[in-house]
Amino acid sequence: xxxxxxxxxxxxxxxxxxxxxxxxxxxxxxxxxxxxxxxxxxxxxxxxxxxxxxxxxxxxxxxxxxxxxxxxxxxxxxxxxxxxxxxxxxxxxxxxxxxxxxxxxxxxxxxxxxxxxxxxxxxxxxxxxxxxxxxxxxxxxxxxxxxxxxxxxxxxxxxxxxxxxxxxxxxxxxxxxxxxxxxxxxxxxxxxxxxxxxxxxxxxxxxxxxxx
Amino acid sequence: xxxxxxxxxxxxxxxxxxxxxxxxxxxxxxxxxxxxxxxxxxxxxxxxxxxxxxxxxxxxxxxxxxxxxxxxxxxxxxxxxxxxxxxxxxxxxxxxxxxxxxxxxxxxxxxxxxxxxxxxxxxxxxxxxxxxxxxxxxxxxxxxxxxxxxxxxxxxxxxxxxxxxxxxxxxxxxxxxxxxxxxxxxxxxxxxxxxxxxxxxxxxxxxxxxxx
DNA sequence: GACATTTAGAAACAGGCTGTATGTATGTCA
DNA sequence: TGACATACATACAGCCTGTTTCTAAATGTC
Numbered sequence: 001x002x003x004x005x006x007x008x009x010x011x012x013x014x015x016x017x018x019x020x021x022x023x024x025x026x027x028x029x030x031x032x033x034x035x036x037x038x039x040x041x042x043x044x045x046x047x048x049x050x051x052x053x054x055x056x057x058x059x060x061x062x063x064x065x066x067x068x069x070x071x072x073x074x075x076x077x078x079x080x081x082x083x084x085x086x087x088x089x090x091x092x093x094x095x096x097x098x099x100x101x102x103x104x105x106x107x108x109x110x111x112x113x114x115x116x117x118x119x120x121x122x123x124x125x126x127x128x129x130x131x132x133x134x135x136x137x138x139x140x141x142x143x144x145x146x147x148x149x150x151x152x153x154x155x156x157x158x159x160x161x162x163x164x165x166x167x168x169x170x171x172x173x174x175x176x177x178x179x180x181x182x183x184x185x186x187x188x189x190x191x192x193x194x195x196x197x198x199x200x201x202x203x204x205x206x207x208x209x210x211x212x
Numbered sequence: 213x214x215x216x217x218x219x220x221x222x223x224x225x226x227x228x229x230x231x232x233x234x235x236x237x238x239x240x241x242x243x244x245x246x247x248x249x250x251x252x253x254x255x256x257x258x259x260x261x262x263x264x265x266x267x268x269x270x271x272x273x274x275x276x277x278x279x280x281x282x283x284x285x286x287x288x289x290x291x292x293x294x295x296x297x298x299x300x301x302x303x304x305x306x307x308x309x310x311x312x313x314x315x316x317x318x319x320x321x322x323x324x325x326x327x328x329x330x331x332x333x334x335x336x337x338x339x340x341x342x343x344x345x346x347x348x349x350x351x352x353x354x355x356x357x358x359x360x361x362x363x364x365x366x367x368x369x370x371x372x373x374x375x376x377x378x379x380x381x382x383x384x385x386x387x388x389x390x391x392x393x394x395x396x397x398x399x400x401x402x403x404x405x406x407x408x409x410x411x412x413x414x415x416x417x418x419x420x421x422x423x424x
Numbered sequence: 425g426a427c428a429t430t431t432a433g434a435a436a437c438a439g440g441c442t443g444t445a446t447g448t449a450t451g452t453c454a
Numbered sequence: 455t456g457a458c459a460t461a462c463a464t465a466c467a468g469c470c471t472g473t474t475t476c477t478a479a480a481t482g483t484c
Binding site: 030031032112113115116117119120121124149150151152154155156158159160161162163164165166167169170173180183184186187188190191194195197 | 242243244319324325327328329331332333336361362363364366367368370371372373374375376377378379381382385392395396398399400402403406407409
């Protein structure tokens with residue numbers, strides 16, 4: 001296994017190594033400061049190999065962003081049970097997202113650098129079938145239970161997405177991460193419970209709030 | 213006035229020109245693709261002048277980010293009346309922010325590139341006395357009217373900030389910007405009204421949402 | 425099983441861009 | 455008016471990306 005004999009194995013192994021090492025360096029140094037030379041040295045190949053596998057440096061980064069997006073979405077879907085209460089699923093999914101963002105690599109690559117390097121549009125395009133899809137489905141399910149609230153799916157989805165992304169960064173940057181995480185969790189739950197309110201009928205829990 | 217005689221005038225004029233041209237180029241090309249050579253050519257100076265005024269390229273960018281932050285905050289404060297209803301002030305401030313972000317330069321420089329180039333922490337540090345301060349004050353005022361809701365200022369401030377930033381980008385990137393803007397406005401108002409609810413009962417003009 | 429062909433990567437090269445070091449004319453002030 | 459500081463200009467060194475050319479091993483073909 002140390003020296004893959006077949007071409008296909010060799011190809012896959014090299015690509016996987018490049019992706020792994022590049023991800024570490026992108027996470028540690030940021031996209032701009034990450035030199036392709038360092039990536040290939042740690043991968044025990046030359047820059048020729050990198051440019052054989054990827055069109056340019058940006059393409060390497062984009063592939064990694066897609067990978068990270070898939071991982072995040074998988075973590076969310078693992079926690080956000082679609083059969084139970086939709087609002088609860090949304091809350092659990094959000095928690096899974098915040099936990100995924102405890103990894104500095106995720107924050108640096110996915111939240112900070114990706115929009116700048118790939119552009120906001122492309123970034124959202126990549127996320128569309130993953131985290132964003134999961135969130136949109138959650139919002140859709142919650143709103144389906146609560147018709148006539150005057151909330152539309154798309155704006156709410158992006159509002160929440162932006163809020164969650166910033167929440168992750170705020171927690172990570174806080175002096176006391178543990179405490180910040182707990183504080184943010186409370187506020188997030190409050191935000192979603194109040195935004196969406198209780199399902200259906202006017203019958204609301206104890207402290208019914210008047211509508212404006 | 214075309215050739216400032218005194219040194220101080222010359223200094224200020226050159227710096228102002230560099231900032232103006234750099235801002236245009238950073239906005240159009242993004243930080244990375246913006247060459248210092250192009251900045252100085254359009255400013256009718258050489259790179260020597262740029263490196264006399266600024267430590268490096270990043271310092272130019274940082275100065276521009278501070279400038280943009282001040283402008284945004286000024287636009288917000290112009291609209292968010294602190295003497296009226298706090299919630300209404302918050303909503304108006306948010307609208308002013310979204311309007312400020314209609315300028316592509318603001319979005320590209322301030323929302324997209326700044327966190328990547330300067331780092332999230334430094335970015336927030338720069339914003340702290342400006343937009344973030346304004347938002348925090350607004351949230352504080354609103355929560356002061358509504359005690360015991362279990363919402364703490366800091367997490368809510370960052371949640372909202374993240375939501376607003378993403379809202380601005382979503383609106384800008386939408387196919388139909390006008391419609392998107394209206395949709396987002398409705399959702400934003402809903403979000404804030406529901407999150408904060410109605411003020412506590414005691415002593416308050418019945419239903420006066422008086423503001424003009 | 426020889427042989428052309430493709431694959432996967434190596435090696436070398438060119439260009440651009442940043443930052444720095446040094447030079448210089450003009451303004452400033454005793 | 456002469457020394458010094460200011461506000462740039464010029465020249466240079468180094469890094470980093472992307473491209474081009476080259477090569478050895480693997481693969482398909484007869």
